[in-house]
Amino acid sequence: MGFSSFFIFALRVILISHFLWTFPPWEYPIARAEGTRLIISGSSTMAPLVSEIGKRFETLHPGNRVDVQTGGSSRGIADAVTGLADIGMASRALKPQEAHLFGSVIAYDGITIILHRDNPVKFLTDVQIRDMYTGTITNWKTVGGNDAPTLVVNKAEGRSTLELFLHFFNLQNRDIHAHVVIGDNEQGIKTVAGNPHAIGYVSIGTAQYDATHGIPIRLLPLQHIPATIETVRKGTFPLSRPLTLVTNSPPAGLIKTFIDFAQSSQSHDLILKQYFAPLQEG
Template sequence: MGFVFAALSLNGTSPGAMPVPPRKRAQKLHIAGSTTMGPLLKEIAAKYHLLHPEVAVDVELGGSARGLEDVRAGHAHIAMLSRALAPSERDLYGIPIARDGVGVVVHANNPLRELNAEQLQAIFTGRVQGWQEFGGKRDAIYALGGLRDGASSALFARFLKQPLDAFSLNAAVESNIERLAVVAACENAIAYVSVGSAERAISQGVSVRLLPISGIAASSANIRNGSYPICRALTLASRDAPSGVARSFFAFCLSAQVNGILSAFDFVPYLD
């Protein structure tokens, strides 16, 4: 009799035994494209994998154009684009998942209240070098920017309608946090930074102020409603309407579960 019960137990059919659920089939999802979105998508993919351990998500950087090429050629399931789909790309299925924006900060004691695109162009190309041109003190402007190959620099240059070669900076600093620290320590400084980074720094008491651009406040709220001029959509695109794992991943990227990750990267959720 003991032998019978042992055999039943080995076969998983002993009385009271818990049934073992079938193991889900392993699946892969390949995502390629924007270097701006790459670090963000790697974090999102890691969280998605925790919830769906049977899905291996590979994120490959190479630029938005490369991502589109890979999706069209069938080498990737999803492309990352640090912009909206162009009219010529409407054959693809695209969903914006976030927005990012670039703001201009000065020291909290700077009397300047706002700037327009023409004034910003004059400052960051070096045509104007003193604050007295804008009603301030007779002090030299100390202009800070990001690295030339950074996404913030590209977006800011596009807004000013200037090539990056035309920029004349006193210093190029990679990190938003470091740029904000310099402006907080130097009353003559001005810098372009992530709006989200600046808002967080201001809330923590850092002595900087975001300037309105042509009367429009640089804020996450205005990035969200589309009124702030220096912003762009961050988009995921696929060759066809997504299905299966790709559809599940798209939905996850649009859910509130990723809002904390978006905020950590200073992006604004596309949907409220």
Template sequence: MNRKQILISILAAFCMYATAEAQRIKGSDTLLPLTQELAEEYLAEHPDREVIVTGGGTGVGLAALPEKTTDIAMASRRIKFSEKMKFAEINLDAKEVIVAYDALAVVVNPSNPVDSLTREQLEAIFRGKITNWKEVGGEDRKIVVYSRETSSGTYEFFKESVLDNKNYMSSILSMPATGAIIQSVRQTKGAIGYIGLAYLNRYVKALAVSYDSGRHYAYPSVGTAADGTYPIVRPLYYYYDAAREAAVSPFISFALSPAGQESVLRQGFVPVK
């Protein structure tokens, strides 16, 4: 009995030690694999430190920051006004760091002759105002529009950036995963959809996109996303409490270091520098 008690208290002490020292990172599922990779490399350099990375979504991470249950919140979108107001209520000064960029590619079936679209055309297609490819210079074929499910951050970002916060049409086909969109676009001649840049492959064709009514078009690539010519790019953020900067800065400066940014590139995201 006595030995058991000692064992438990040692275990408890160990756990408390771990939580006191460990860096807790929580939030976006888009950033999760990248942050895990960064954490592994960081730990290889500093074996005495501890980093715990969990997902749950951007909203979960940003809600955990004022509750002090995470040190860094990962976010695949900018902090919302309402969340900022919540931080302001408890005088929490949240600092924002962009760790990487993620570009969304608009993809069509490889047999489709259309190469480029403007934002206005994309908005009309995804809102159901344009329903035939011949209206945008293609063949006489019905446009089949694929989207992600409403729960996805990609869905929200595309809605915000391309649709200007308007709603998708109700007859849009919503797919549970990026892989399903690629498969469907690959086997459907009139298909159009959107996927993360990292998922682009030879079975689907990416379109050049213009955000200035057709004056400049850009194809999605790490290069065009990094120099700002490709428009459908979202920054991926880390948020942290400015008062605790000293505790989180080693990991964040590692993420922004050349070695960290190299694994950003390896994971299919666009480096910050």
């Protein structure tokens, strides 16, 4: 092995870095959007579903690519505004200050309280949940459970699940007295599954999937309405949210085709498989 081959290697490194410097990867999506590629970014709750829908869309419309990136609902909306993404995903309704954007709901999801399966508590009133999260109730005995201290699981800042939860219970994040702060739904479910005295809130879709696959958690009803896909679909479950595809201008061309496809009955089975509630009876 000669040193010249090593030198050539070093040269290659320089050339590649030069190329990356001239055409930085973070500028690629803009270039792609002009072709037959759809860039979709945003909510981590929606990303698995939308990428499944995207895969089916690609097989039905050959030659088109659907790229799904996650980063939270706020990122999805910001990317749709700046044009960094063709479609943004937001797992909440558009806010009044976002009214200039165009939202298309593709499914509904609910957020519910989860407890460990061994916790004897079967129902909590809104006030009790509120008191547990603010630290007024610190023992399960108070709400008819075992004599054990509560373990309050809260979400990290910036997640739309947190926003919705706070809004529903009329709380500020500062009021919450949490013992654990978690990132995604799965981490929350693992935390609750590992501690019989924990209380947490997660997306019904993820929780129901895990509960039916042997994870020891229980979904609590909210205001006496059971947390299931059916109640979310009927619109009777109190804490639910629309899964929205957001665009900067009225959907047209390939973007419109994709949104129509996601809303149509052709993707109902994919939505149900992810334990979300599709728009119409499918």
